[in-house]
Amino acid sequence: MWNKLAEKKVIFFDMGNTLISFHKKGNDKEKERLGELYLLSFLQERFPDVNETNLREEFLNPWYELMSKRNTTKEEYPIDELLNNYLSKYNAYLSYPECINALRVYFRPFLENIEKEKNLYDTLKTLKDNGYKLAIISNTPYFKEVNEECLEEAGIDGLFDELIFSYDVRIAKPKREIFEYALRLMNVHGEECVMVGDSLLKDMAPASDLGMKCYWLNIKNDDNYLDVKNVTEIDSLSDLVDELLIQDTDEQEVYVEVEEIVEEDDDFDVNDYLYDEDEDL
Secondary structure (H helix, E strand, O other), rough: OEEEOOOEEEEEEEOEOOOEEEOOOOEEEEEHHHHHHHHHHHHHHHHOOOOOOHHHHHHHHHHHHHHHHHHHHHOOHHHHHHHHHHHHHOOOOOOOOHHHHHHHHHHHHHOOOEEEEHHHHHHHHHHHOOEEEEEEEOOOOOOOOHHHHHHOOOOOOOEEEEEEEEEHHHHHHHHHOHHHHHHHOOOOOOEEEEEEEOHHHHHHHHHOOOOOOOEEEEEOOOOOOOOOOEEEEOOOHHHHHHHEEEEOHHHHHHHHHHHHHHHHHOOOHHHHHHHOOOOOO
């Protein structure tokens, strides 16, 4: 039997490169190119005036330029507005649900190449079954529905109590505000939480400043160049079970006691050590 750490209530996870990876399998440029062709086909089925040249020049290139600024501005940009601004030149329009579907189509090559730890579901389920609430704080330029589909593809949907994506709140990590929003949403203080992520700058530093215990999935073997306090490096997410759950003390003592008896008694029979039904306990 395991017991959670009494003072901790919530475990926040980063998504990309922590829970799941979009970049380990295949070539990103090839996946991006294939996604562009899928999007072109999706739009041409609805609007014949759309072609590869105007899609690239009037939507894709401006969108990519805005996305390249995200690390500087720490903001997200509304894809539906950008897409419909482009389509309006051809007297075309996509509803909000159709915009979501358009991005699902574009993102499909990345979705189909998701990688995750082998026992990820078991790790998360063990933490949740032992009393922790689980939530995600992630930077992403895509609709929540697209991100939820990624979790479903990875087989870990339904395990999280809250999903906080930068696209929805229009604030990105490492801005303190997105972490404060997450704390309010979960109705907890920083000292009651754990943050798990791969980025020292975007995950560990702001979470530590708010009093969270931090677990750094240091996949690049970087130094703690920011001198972040209260951070522990882990090699895999499965390490969290040993870090955040404590085996029941009584259970450990009983196991050791029985183990010693077995070593001393060649004729050991476990039934000799079971309580009799009529025995007073």
